[in-house]
Amino acid sequence: MDVEQKQVELIDYFVKQASSLKGPALSPLIAEATSNPNLFAFSEILSVPNVLELEGTEYSVYLAVLRLFAHGTWSDYRIVGNAGQLPHLVPDQVLKLKQLTVLTLAETNKVLPYNQLMLELDVVNVRELEDFLINECMYAGIVRGKLDQLRRCFEVQFAAGRDLRPGQLGNMIKTLSDWLSTSDNLLHSIQEKIKWADTMSEMDKKHKKDVEERVEEVKKSLSLKKLHPVSRLTLTSEGMRSTLNLAE
Numbered sequence: 001m002d003v004e005q006k007q008v009e010l011i012d013y014f015v016k017q018a019s020s021l022k023g024p025a026l027s028p029l030i031a032e033a034t035s036n037p038n039l040f041a042f043s044e045i046l047s048v049p050n051v052l053e054l055e056g057t058e059y060s061v062y063l064a065v066l067r068l069f070a071h072g073t074w075s076d077y078r079i080v081g082n083a084g085q086l087p088h089l090v091p092d093q094v095l096k097l098k099q100l101t102v103l104t105l106a107e108t109n110k111v112l113p114y115n116q117l118m119l120e121l122d123v124v125n126v127r128e129l130e131d132f133l134i135n136e137c138m139y140a141g142i143v144r145g146k147l148d149q150l151r152r153c154f155e156v157q158f159a160a161g162r163d164l165r166p167g168q169l170g171n172m173i174k175t176l177s178d179w180l181s182t183s184d185n186l187l188h189s190i191q192e193k194i195k196w197a198d199t200m201s202e203m204d205k206k207h208k209k210d211v212e213e214r215v216e217e218v219k220k221s222l223s224l225k226k227l228h229p230v231s232r233l234t235l236t237s238e239g240m241r242s243t244l245n246l247a248e
Contacts, residue, residue: 006038011045018048023059026051030062034069035092040100040142042070043163061087069093070163073101075120095136098122102137106159114152126152 014033021029030051033039045051046066054063064086068077074097080086089097098121105112105120114126123129130147133154137143144158 007041010036010039011041014039014045015048018045018051020050022050022053023057026054027059027062030066031090031093034065034096035090037092037096037140040096040103040160041163042066046070046163061085069097069100071165072097073104073120074098074122075101078122098132099136099140099142100162102133102143103159103162106143106156107162110156112154112156114154117154 010033014029017029018026030045033042033045046063051063051066054060064080068080068086074094077086077089077097101120102112102117105117114129117123117133118126118129121129121132123132126149130149133143133145133147138145142160143156146155146157148155
């Protein structure tokens with residue numbers, strides 16, 4: 001089963017479970033979802049009314065954890081978590097959040113320097129970083145790429161998408177609208193060039209026809225000119241014969 005199919009089944013499972021639970025009963029479910037090694041999308045769970053009802057309650061911290069895994073990174077957790085605003089993460093959650101961090105970095109840059117990755121992932125050496133990228137990211141199917149030890153970077157060829165962050169949908173719609181407008185303008189320009197090319201082709205055909213007709217006229221004219229001297233010569237010869245007969 002591929003990554004996408006696993007995602008669909010897991011999302012469906014956790015959404016159904018979240019819809020049947022309330023308040024503190026959602027805490028273990030959120031912990032399970034954010035620890036699952038095959039789940040990397042959380043917006044559907046976040047949109048469940050029972051989960052949203054945690055906002056402003058004593059259990060809102062679990063909603064914050066879910067939002068962290070939907071949109072945040074390991075660096076975000078270190079900032080917020082160290083301030084005591086989020087609970088301690090278990091090892092599986094730490095691993096998951098670091099995987100998601102790689103996906104976030106790959107959204108904006110397809111060449112990720114080792115130094116940046118080690119800083120964002122809190123990794124101390126290149127060997128540990130490369131082992132993480134190979135064993136926990138590429139083997140998991142969430143990214144594909146090439147480790148360039150000479151240039152000390154990870155060249156991303158594919159990266160799974162993350163949940164859209166608040167406000168990101170509007171930006172995405174604007175980007176797509178701008179792209180559509182540009183495409184329409186380009187299409188109009190292409191159509192105008194095709195129309196111009198068709199017009200030029202018709203003009204070229206007409207010009208070619210005119211030239212051919214003129215060539216034919218010239219040929220006919222030359223043929224007539226060749227015939228006229230022969231006719232004069234015949235008449236002259238006949239005239240000479242007549243003169244000779246009279247003389248006799």
